Every structure is written in structure tokens, then in C-alpha cells.
Amino acid sequence: MTTLLFLAGFVLLALGVLVVVGMRLPKTHRAASRIRLPATPERVWEIITDFEGFPRWRPGLAAVDRAPDVDGFPSWDEVCAMGAKVRFRVLEAVPPRRLVTCLAGEHLPLRGVWVYDLQADGDAGTVLTITERDSIFHPAFRFFVRYVLSYHGVMDVFLLALARHLDSPATPEHLSLRVEAPDSGGAEA
Numbered sequence: 203m204t205t206l207l208f209l210a211g212f213v214l215l216a217l218g219v220l221v222v223v224g225m226r227l228p229k230t231h232r233a234a235s236r237i238r239l240p241a242t243p244e245r246v247w248e249i250i251t252d253f254e255g256f257p258r259w260r261p262g263l264a265a266v267d268r269a270p271d272v273d274g275f276p277s278w279d280e281v282c283a284m285g286a287k288v289r290f291r292v293l294e295a296v297p298p299r300r301l302v303t304c305l306a307g308e309h310l311p312l313r314g315v316w317v318y319d320l321q322a323d324g325d326a327g328t329v330l331t332i333t334e335r336d337s338i339f340h341p342a343f344r345f346f347v348r349y350v351l352s353y354h355g356v357m358d359v360f361l362l363a364l365a366r367h368l369d370s371p372a373t374p375e376h377l378s379l380r381v382e383a384p385d386s387g388g389a390e391a
Contacts, residue, residue, distance in 0.1 A: 227341070228344075228381045229344065230338075231335075233334050233353040233378065233379045234376075236374065236377055238327060239365060240327055242298075242327075243322055244297075248298075251297075254278070260359075264285075267281065275293065288305065289305070290303055301317075301318040302318070303315070311338065312338040313337045354379070
């Protein structure tokens with residue numbers, strides 16, 4: 203019984219430290235990563251805008267359910283392997299050069315925008331740069347993103363999966379990271 207109480211106390215203390223450290227971390231960040239892909243911008247555009255096709259090449263994604271368009275742009279729900287569902291939507295699309303998407307779900311621990319910039323690289327290649335602007339509201343999630351996942355982590359998973367889908371050994375390059383003051387504007391497009 204004493205061991206169980208000690209263990210429970212330790213877990214509560216660890217959670218408390220996690221939340222306190224998370225509260226001291228800035229809520230907003232901006233990070234950018236890029237990758238060189240062996241496909242034309244048109245082909246890369248086709249893949250990254252085929253939202254319902256994401257589960258074929260993105261790890262951990264069980265399904266994508268199309269949702270109603272918003273302001274004439276697509277929206278969709280991504281369902282992870284554990285069953286959680288998150289809504290995304292397109293804010294801007296300039297084929298095959300620029301795509302802006304955002305988290306559109308309510309009651310999420312974060313708000314975020316991804317800007318995809320595609321540039322031709324020779325005759326049959328593309329440099330894809332993703333810039334992420336996030337505001338993370340929950341202190342525990344800020345701790346997780348900062349110390350476990352990394353600010354570039356989700357972009358890296360996406361870019362590596364895209365490269366594998368194109369049979370490329372390419373790896374992402376981290377271009378920038380800016381962690382903003384707690385009172386800054388947040389994740390706007």
C-alpha cells in the first residue's frame with residue numbers, strides 16, 4: 203500500500219512539473235522545413251491535395267472523411283489509427299505553387315496553419331517548403347511538442363512519408379524556428 207501511495211505521489215508530482223514547465227513555454231511558434239522531391243510541382247500538388255488519398259501514404263492515419271466545403275475550399279476530417287478525429291480546411295490554393303491549410307476543429311489544444319510552397323527544381327523535381335505557425339494553448343501539450351515531438355516533428359513525418367511515397371530517400375531540412383513571446387498574435391494565415 204505504501205508503494206502504491208508513493209507511486210501515485212510521484213506520478214502527480216511529475217504531472218505537476220510537466221504542467222508548470224509547459225506554462226513557462228511560449229504559446230506560439232513558427233517553424234519551416236523543406237525537402238527536394240523527384241517529381242514535378244504538378245505531381246506533388248496532386249498528391250498533397252488528394253486529401254482522401256492521405257491514408258495510402260501517411261503513417262498513423264486510418265481514414266479521411268470529406269467534410270463540406272468552406273468558402274469554396276475543401277475541408278476534411280483526419281481519423282488517426284487510435285480513432286481521434288481532427289478537422290482541417292484549405293484557406294488558400296494557388297495550383298501548383300502554394301497551399302495554405304489550417305486546423306478547423308473546435309475545442310482543440312492548439313490552432314495551426316501550414317503553408318506549402320512548391321518550387322520547380324530542374325525539369326522534374328520540386329522543392330517543397332512547409333511553414334508551420336501554431337498556437338498551443340494547453341501547457342502539457344506545449345511541453346510534449348517542445349521536449350518530445352519537436353517543433354519540426356509533424357512536418358518531418360509528413361515530408362518523409364511523401365518522399366517514401368515518391369520512392370525517394372530524401373530527408374527534410376530544418377530552415378527556421380522562431381518561438382514567439384506568450385502575448386504574440388498566434389497562428390494566422
